[in-house]
Amino acid sequence: MMTEMLHSMESLPGKYRHMAMLSEHHPVPPLTLVTEKELSTWLERFDEVKFAVTNLEEHIMITSGAFLKKDLDEIAQQVRRLRWKHDATASLKAMLKSIQGSDTSLNVAVRSACQAEDLSQHSFAGIYESVLNVESIDQLKAAIIKVWCSAYSVRAIMEKLEAKVIGSAESMNIIVQQMIDPELAGVAFSCDPVTGEDTLYIEYVDGVGETLVSGEQVAKRITKDAVMADHQQVFEQLTTVVTSAKDLLGGHVDIEWAYQNGVVYLLQARPVTNVRKQATSTKPQxxxxxxxxxxxxxxxxxxxxxxxxxxxxxxxxxxxxxxxxxxxxxxxxxxxxxxxxxxxxxxxxxxxxxxxxxxxxxxxxxxxxxxxxxxxxxxxxxxxxxxxxxxxxxxxxxFVRGQYGVITQQVLTNEGPTLVAEVSEDGLLAMNRGSAVSQMLSLSAPDANTLFSGADLRVLHDVTTCALEKLGDIQIEWVFSNGQFYALDYSSVGESPVVLTDNTSVMSPGFARGSVFVVESSEALENYSIAPSMSLTDIPDASVYGDLFTSIIEDMQSLSRRPIIFSKRPYAALASLLPYVSGFVFEKGSLLCHLGVLLREKQLPAICDDQLFHQMTHGESFELDTVSVK
Structure with a gap:
């Protein structure tokens, strides 16, 4: 069955592809590949589950894990939905017969063969599950689901995040392989795994090799200078196998092997990854x-x-x-x-x-x-x-949410430069990312202190004044909690200051003409705006948000003139649309939010106007003149 698949070698996962090619020259226990296409026909709701977990992984990637616990819980719920179809048993028996010649005497190993595995820069060794000594159809069914689901374990997701392959919809295929009963088993490298020296490095244990890689047995070494007589055959055969694997993979290799009745069998072969070694310790640090x-x-x-x-x-x-x-x-x-x-x-x-x-x-x-x-x-x-x-x-x-989020900045008014505080009960994070409703206060206004339970507003004034002198044109982000102000962070506001009108609704001055283009609010739009991966200083490429903006951009590009976006809030992720639009109208929002900073820098007009937002409809021609707003 392996030979039949060699014609489509490039489409095969690395682990199986390596074994298929090496089996032409070296002993490999019979094995077959179970693809996700087959799993789709054998398992109920497989395609639904795969689609859902891929989307959840993409959400984890885009949000940099900001909702990790919730996303992992949802992934766990999804994979628990998998069930075997009644007619799958016959297909499994046929598969077993192809590698064993019979479906009665069953003893196989079930291993992962993910496309995002055994990569040159990231091997994923030990991340996915393997199940040995599977001796019945029921055990085989359980093992296949266990191995497939291990692609979505916490450990696998953390590894995929680090390797930057999460959310890529890579197939998690399964290898089913005939078990052997080895006298010795182990690993062999074409280089020293610690120093990188070009030398044959062999470790082994008695019995199956999983006790070595799992740490259950202490490994023994076979070296060129100290090969015992009863290990001479092992050393010579491994020399040939490792050299062949190194030539095939185009670099240093790490193989797993087993020795039975005078023959070294190749079980796995992967490239030695070229990544920075992480500091480790077996003791508490x-x-x-x-x-x-x-x-x-x-x-x-x-x-x-x-x-x-x-x-x-x-x-x-x-x-x-x-x-x-x-x-x-x-x-x-x-x-x-x-x-x-x-x-x-x-x-x-x-x-x-x-x-x-x-x-x-x-x-x-x-x-x-x-x-x-x-x-x-x-x-x-x-x-x-x-x-x-x-x-x-x-x-x-x-994490201090407090009673209010506060942003202080120096703005321009009819009276000249003025220090103001924008305040929202929705919290600082919501203000920055565009989902908050806020109000503007002058730090010199006598009634400003009614919001802050008698707290001394001079700290807002003094810290902002000092920071402007030392750090340049910035706005400061605060939380007010239980009578105390906490200065948490600041952002550059560039060379485009906020100009406050009497009704404080203009986010960015300017004029635009175009058709109304309504962008509906969604959970994804809000989550991606909150995510730390959201750029707060540059216009992010829309592709980083997956398909969120794909159809929106296609529709906007089909128009003869750049449209004016109507959105409920100035969500930070909307910054991806700046190259395609001529202005923005929001129902409500924070004037000092991060999207507002970008709009002023790019000189795109924007306004928060509840009445205007609700009176216009999608596709209607519209002129936006924020300069004339009083």
Whole structure:
């Protein structure tokens, strides 16, 4: 059956393709490939489940894991829907007969053969499930579902995020292979796996090799200079097999093998991946650094870019806020592995760092701004740390929603430059990403303090004034919680200041003529706007949001003139549409939101006008003149 598939070699997953080609020259236990096309005919609701989990993976990728817990729970619910069709048994028996010559005496291994596996830069070794010694049809059915579902385990998704192949709809195929009863089994490399030296490196255990790769048995070495007489055949045959595999794969290889009755059988072959080795330790490792302190030079080269960004960008504002008596949130960088996290004293030490009921986890470049309750924090970190030995650098911060989100900025009015505070009960995150409704207050207005329970507004004025002097043209992002102002971050506002009119509805001045183009609100639009992957300084390419804007852009490009977008809120993800439109009308929104900053920089007119938003219909001709608004 393997030979029959050689004509379509390029379409086959790497693991199976390598075995198919090497089987022409070396002993390989009989095996066959179960494709997702076959799974679709054997399993009820397979296509629905595959479509759903692919979309959920894409959502995880686009949102950088900001909704990871919810998405993983939904994936788990989806894969549990798989059931075998009644007529699938006959097909399974026919498949077994093709590799065993019979469907009665059953003993096979079921392994993964994902297209995103055994890649030159990422092997995914040990990430997916394998099931050995499958001895009945019922066991085979359970094993196939178990292996296929392992492509959507927490560990697999974290690995795919790191390899940047998540959400790609790659097929998770299955290898079913005849089991053998080996005397020895192990792994062999064409280079030293630690130093990279060009040499044959062999490890083995007695019996099946899974006890070696899983760590259940301590491996023994076979070396050229110390080959025992009874291992001479093994060494000679492996030399030939490894050399052949290296030539075929075009670089250093890692193979799994088994030795039975004088013959070395090849079980798997994959390229040795060329990736940066991660620091690991089998012992607990833990250190804690304040996020806004001067960081030791010894760890700066190890820190992910976002951790350095937090430290270098936000530290100056933190220092200004501290000088003027602003509130301070818990914010740290943890250096730790899972072994440390399993210790109760370490868990308590982490929890004691924070006062809020919720925290934000920045775990990796691929998993950012994951907000969890304090009682879930330790379990969520454990869930993310799929390798107990690997050393991680994790940024943890208190999530303080507070009673109000606040953005302060210097704007232009008829009286000249004025410091204002835009305030929203919807919270700071909603303000920044465009889903909030807000109101504008002058920091010098006598009635401004009615919102803040008597808190001293001078801290907003003084911190903003000082930051403008030291950091340039910026707006500062705050949270007001329980009588205290917290200065959390700032954003550059460029050279296009906000010009406030009396009714404070103009987001960006200008004139535009075009047809009304209504963009409906959706959960995806809101989620993608909240996601940390959302660019806050540049216009993101619409393709990063999958199919969200595909049909919208196609429709807009078919028009003779760039349209004017009508959207309920100034969602940040709408920035992807800026190259295709001439202006925006929103029902309501924050004038100082991130989309507003981009609109002013690009000189695209925009206004928040409830009445105008509801009186126009899709396709209607319209002139937008925000300059004349009073």
């Amino acid at each position: 833990f250190a804690c650094y304040e996020l806004y302190d001067e960081l030791p030079g010894s760890i700066q080269s190890e820190l992910p870019a976002y951790a350095l960004y937090f430290n270098r960008k936000r530290k100056p504002l933190h220092d200004i806020g501290k000088h003027f008596g602003c509130g301070e949130v818990g914010a740290v960088i943890l250096e730790l592995n899972r072994h440390a996290l399993d210790q109760v004293p370490t868990q308590q030490r982490i929890l004691d760092l924070f006062f809020s009921e919720r925290q934000v986890i920045d775990f990796s470049d691929a998993v950012r701004q994951l907000t969890v309750s304090k009682e879930e924090l330790i379990d969520q970190l454990k869930r993310l740390m799929t390798d107990p030995n690997r050393l991680h650098y994790v940024v943890l911060r208190d």
